[in-house]
Amino acid sequence: MKLDILYFAWVRERIGLPKEKLETSAATVMDLVEELRTREERYAMAFSDLTALRVAIDQELTDFDAALDGAREVAFFPPMTGG
Amino acid sequence: MKLDILYFAWVRERIGLPKEKLETSAATVMDLVEELRTREERYAMAFSDLTALRVAIDQELTDFDAALDGAREVAFFPPMTGG
Amino acid sequence: MRIAVQSDPFDLGKESEDFAAGHTDMGAIVTFAGVVRDIEGDTLDRMVIEHYPGMTEKALIKIASEAQERWSLGDVLVIHRYGDMRPGDRIMMVATAAPHRKDAFEAAEYLMDYLKSRAPFWKQEFTADGVEWVSAKSEDEDALGRW
Amino acid sequence: MRIAVQSDPFDLGKESEDFAAGHTDMGAIVTFAGVVRDIEGDTLDRMVIEHYPGMTEKALIKIASEAQERWSLGDVLVIHRYGDMRPGDRIMMVATAAPHRKDAFEAAEYLMDYLKSRAPFWKQEFTADGVEWVSAKSEDEDALGRW
Numbered sequence: 001m002k003l004d005i006l007y008f009a010w011v012r013e014r015i016g017l018p019k020e021k022l023e024t025s026a027a028t029v030m031d032l033v034e035e036l037r038t039r040e041e042r043y044a045m046a047f048s049d050l051t052a053l054r055v056a057i058d059q060e061l062t063d064f065d066a067a068l069d070g071a072r073e074v075a076f077f078p079p080m081t082g083g
Numbered sequence: 084m085k086l087d088i089l090y091f092a093w094v095r096e097r098i099g100l101p102k103e104k105l106e107t108s109a110a111t112v113m114d115l116v117e118e119l120r121t122r123e124e125r126y127a128m129a130f131s132d133l134t135a136l137r138v139a140i141d142q143e144l145t146d147f148d149a150a151l152d153g154a155r156e157v158a159f160f161p162p163m164t165g166g
Numbered sequence: 167m168r169i170a171v172q173s174d175p176f177d178l179g180k181e182s183e184d185f186a187a188g189h190t191d192m193g194a195i196v197t198f199a200g201v202v203r204d205i206e207g208d209t210l211d212r213m214v215i216e217h218y219p220g221m222t223e224k225a226l227i228k229i230a231s232e233a234q235e236r237w238s239l240g241d242v243l244v245i246h247r248y249g250d251m252r253p254g255d256r257i258m259m260v261a262t263a264a265p266h267r268k269d270a271f272e273a274a275e276y277l278m279d280y281l282k283s284r285a286p287f288w289k290q291e292f293t294a295d296g297v298e299w300v301s302a303k304s305e306d307e308d309a310l311g312r313w
Numbered sequence: 314m315r316i317a318v319q320s321d322p323f324d325l326g327k328e329s330e331d332f333a334a335g336h337t338d339m340g341a342i343v344t345f346a347g348v349v350r351d352i353e354g355d356t357l358d359r360m361v362i363e364h365y366p367g368m369t370e371k372a373l374i375k376i377a378s379e380a381q382e383r384w385s386l387g388d389v390l391v392i393h394r395y396g397d398m399r400p401g402d403r404i405m406m407v408a409t410a411a412p413h414r415k416d417a418f419e420a421a422e423y424l425m426d427y428l429k430s431r432a433p434f435w436k437q438e439f440t441a442d443g444v445e446w447v448s449a450k451s452e453d454e455d456a457l458g459r460w
Contacts, residue, residue: 006365008363008365008433008435009363009435009437009446010446056365056368056433059365059367059368059371059372060368060371061372061431075365075368075433077365077433077435078435078446078449079430079448079449079454080429080430080431080432080433080434080435080449081429081430081434081435081436081446081447081448081449082393082405082428082429082430082431082432082433082434083267083347083404083405083425083428083429083432083434089218091216091218091286091288092216092288092290092299093299139218139221139286142218142220142221142224142225143221143224144225144284158218158221158286160218160286160288161288161299161302162283162301162302162307163282163283163284163285163286163287163288163302164282164283164287164288164289164299164300164301164302165246165258165281165282165283165284165285165286165287166200166257166258166278166281166282166285166287166414177330178329178330178333178342179326179327179329179330179331180326180330182325182326182329182330182344183324183325183326183327183329184326186325186346186348186403189348190348190350190351190400190401191350191351191352191353192348192350193347193348193349193350194345194346194347194348195325195344195345195346195348196343196344196345196421197329197342197343197344198341198342198343198414198417198418199333199341199342200340200341200414201333201337201339201340201341201342202340203337203338203339203340203412204337204338205338206338253337254337256333265350267345267347267422267425268456270345271345271418271421271422271425274343274418275414275418278414278418309415
């Protein structure tokens with residue numbers, strides 16, 4: 001499965017890029033996080049505390065245990081501060 | 084004691100005037116109402132149901148048992164419908 | 167605090183803009199505008215608002231002052247018209263400025279709840295069927311219980 | 314419903330006026346505007362708002378649609394900016410039109426509560442001391458418990 005992975009705010013800054021493509025067989029968001037963590041120190045840092053992170057699949061907020069079946073775009077970001 | 088008595092909305096319409104001067108020795112608003120009721124049928128009509136009326140002394144909302152000591156202006160009107 | 171009781175129309179856009187522009191140290195600006203509803207097929211021809219000159223201003227100042235004591239506010243604006251109004255006309259507006267949104271919202275709701283049943287205005291409706299004084303609603307009196 | 318996500322400033326007065334003028338069958342119009350606070354002596358130089366193009370619009374439409382399902386509303390407007398902002402600039406506004414004031418107020422508060430923590434915007438502050446991402450406040454998350 002080929003995914004677009006997007007990062008926003010300080011997640012983007014820590015990882016050092018806003019977007020990347022990834023070929024993965026991760027079944028859930030959590031599997032994807034584990035896979036990213038093992039890549040490089042900056043990923044391990046960005047994903048060190050998941051309570052400080054939010055995730056969206058195909059532009060809908062979801063949970064870290066959500067399945068990635070059919071997903072095209074996964075985004076990681078800190079809690080939102082709109083308004 | 085000389086009082087200005089003011090009437091608003093349907094109280095004004097029933098009594099037929101917006102304002103009158105009255106020389107009275109009424110001690111409370113209730114005494115004043117009793118005095119007005121005895122004057123003429125239109126006053127008795129206007130003051131027949133006090134739950135449908137509100138009263139202000141010197142432009143401050145008050146109760147029917149309030150004392151008239153030092154009052155200059157007493158106003159009677161229906162519940163307000165501002166906003 | 168600015169309180170205006172007037173028969174003239176007011177400019178909602180300009181009043182909202184000026185109020186916000188005057189309080190850029192406040193993070194939250196809330197406005198409320200009350201309108202004579204212009205409903206298709208409705209028989210309302212016009213509305214007349216009677217008020218108690220002298221007391222009206224005092225009552226509005228008291229209500230606005232109480233809001234300023236209860237909430238952390240930068241400012242409060244109240245404009246209320248009296249006299250002749252047509253469907254679609256704006257009757258009144260309030261605006262609140264506060265550092266935070268909760269204060270701005272609650273204060274605006276408080277102002278409206280008290281304006282409805284503690285400021286000396288009386289609405290009279292002229293419809294195809296005749297003339298009628300608008301009755302106070304028990305839910306408006308009940309709304310005060312919240313505060 | 315109108316949802317606008319834009320970097321350009323918006324005209325609060327004109328938007329408020331136009332929104333109200335378009336809904337004269339509604340008795341109650343509420344607006345909220347959020348402002349970058351311009352506080353004397355404050356070290357804030359500017360604010361940058363990042364967002365998630367595509368998801369932002371969807372999230373705002375979802376929030377506004379939920380408000381329309383929950384309350385009796387004539388219309389909802391949401392304008393939210395992203396990009397560079399200076400102290401005193403308006404960040405966003407919402408407006409609600411309803412037959413009655415309670416619906417207009419509650420819907421506007423609901424929109425704001427959800428916009429704060431469910432729409433994908435992130436604020437970054439540039440001050441004399443450096444650059445910092447604004448932290449989400451637990452009270453903003455708690456505010457959702459009301460609905």
